[in-house]
Amino acid sequence: AVRDGLNRIPYIYTVCRQESTALGDDAPKRSVIVLSEFVGCSPSLSGAIRVNPWSVESVAEAMSSALRMSDAEQRLRHEKHYKYVSTHDVAYWARSFDQDLQRACKDHFSRRHWGIGFGMSFKVVALGPNFRRLSVEHIVPSFRKTENRLILLDYDGTVMPESSIDKAPSSEVISVLNRLCEDPKNRVFIVSGRGKDELSTWFAPCEKLGIAAEHGYFTRWSKESPWETCGLVADFDWKKTAEPVMRLYTEATDGSYIEHKESALVWHHDEADPDFGSCQAKELLDHLESVLANEPVVVKRGQHIVEVNPQGISKGVVVESLLSSMVRGGKAPDFVLCIGDDRSDEDMFESIVCPANGRVKLPATSEVFACTVGKKPSMAKYYLDDTVDVIKMLQGLANAPSQQRPWPVQLRVTFEGTL
Known part of the structure; x- marks a missing residue:
């Protein structure tokens, strides 16, 4: 299939190859699967050869590789697939769903719930009873x-x-x-x-x-x-790497700007279009984390900002x-x-x-x-x-005074007696 949601054929093929008696019960089982990367089961079968079905050259190369693959590698790929298919059956997914549901609903009735926001930004927040x-x-x-x-x-x-x-x-x-x-x-x-x-x-x-x-x-x-x-230790050489990346996103995002601090660089997008600014901030965060992976810094996303500052x-x-x-x-x-x-x-x-x-x-x-x-x-x-x-x-x-002032003592005076 070029593009498919739920496709069980690779699973069925794996089980059939395992249960086949044509080669004898004791014969080693082997199989190779060439799979479209757009099929829903593609992430589950890690031993498959994934291809872009729209590329004729890549499909041809994958089929050629599968046909020329050694028996030992075919057995390893088959064992990996069969282990996954045999353990992740309907009962497994039912238990997994039930456990996730119970975990999500744990202490559900003891929490306080508030509706926050309007329109598309509306959400229900569940908070602890002591909050x-x-x-x-x-x-x-x-x-x-x-x-x-x-x-x-x-x-x-x-x-x-x-x-x-x-x-x-x-x-x-x-x-x-x-x-x-x-x-x-x-x-x-x-x-x-x-x-x-x-x-x-x-x-x-x-x-x-x-x-x-x-x-x-x-x-x-x-x-x-x-x-x-x-x-x-004041080592800020990482700024030479981070600033050009931020400058690219500033030029592409109207209303954004870079703030230079002694210890940090901050990219602001509070004046940009909310949706586009948020999307750009997410991309910038991923970009900075990639280029600064070996630097002693932390990349954080805050309220309308992406900030890079030293670790610690x-x-x-x-x-x-x-x-x-x-x-x-x-x-x-x-x-x-x-x-x-x-x-x-x-x-x-x-x-x-x-x-x-x-x-x-x-x-x-x-x-x-x-x-x-x-x-x-x-x-x-x-x-x-x-x-x-x-x-x-x-x-x-x-x-509030530091100490509550004592109340004035009220004296009650009476004159009793006979003249």
Whole structure:
């Protein structure tokens, strides 16, 4: 067949050759199959000679190769086919389907389900029963009773809306961050993939705010502190290979551009056509992974971006470093709040939700709140709907006193007795 969906003839042929008694029961069984690469069973028969049926030359060469093939090789190919056909019968596929169905429906009724999106983008998301919205009333009591707090905030999509044209933080964001930083019990960090110069300029009014830029490649604890770099060897020769590839896709994709960072290269397509930009991003990801396979880098796809950065750089690594520094300084955090919205933030969530997997162990009594922005599968146990909710949450923490003031004692005075 030139093109076929379900074609059982190669399977039947293999079984017939195995069960044939013409050569005797003890005679070795052998067979060769020349198969169109467009037939549905082609991926299942790895010993077949696959051909493009539209190419007369390739079909002729395949038939000639099959006729001249040695008996030993024919036996090996036949044994491989018969082993697959005999083990993958109807009962096998029925069991496989049943197991997949049970696995997909496991804990189905204990999960919460939400419909997200409209039209062709509509989808139903099933999340764990403990995944819930983080309210100010729930987090404030833990905030009040703790002494060493660490607050970790992503920037884009968390405190700044993705749809915003002006990416600089608003006066409201600057104000609430300053109020949180004024409390000596708080350590507040912006953990972002953006460059350090850009973040330094935007958050210049925040004297005590910590910043981890370029996914943690650069870190500083306050405005007056020097920038620290991670301990990786600074070898960026891979940029000479990655940049020309990105430039090709930039020229072919209207609305895309390349961002140059000190430690990374980022291809943005947020202003391109959504469908075409997404398709180009997938192709670029595959292309970069191929040409950079032997380089010490990681190619990642994020929210409207494809990014190449050195191995060993992630938000999870920098969070572990911050926690380690606080523990060494005798101020192990007893309250950790981490808020983010995309895939890169999952590393942060994992480092605080599953500390056993990392190198830093938080005190057993620590209050940990990992919160994602939007209802979606995540390592986080809490969610907030959007950036507006995030700002309201931070304002609630800034307004919360460190300790609840005791209620004034009401004295009850009575005059009893007889005159």
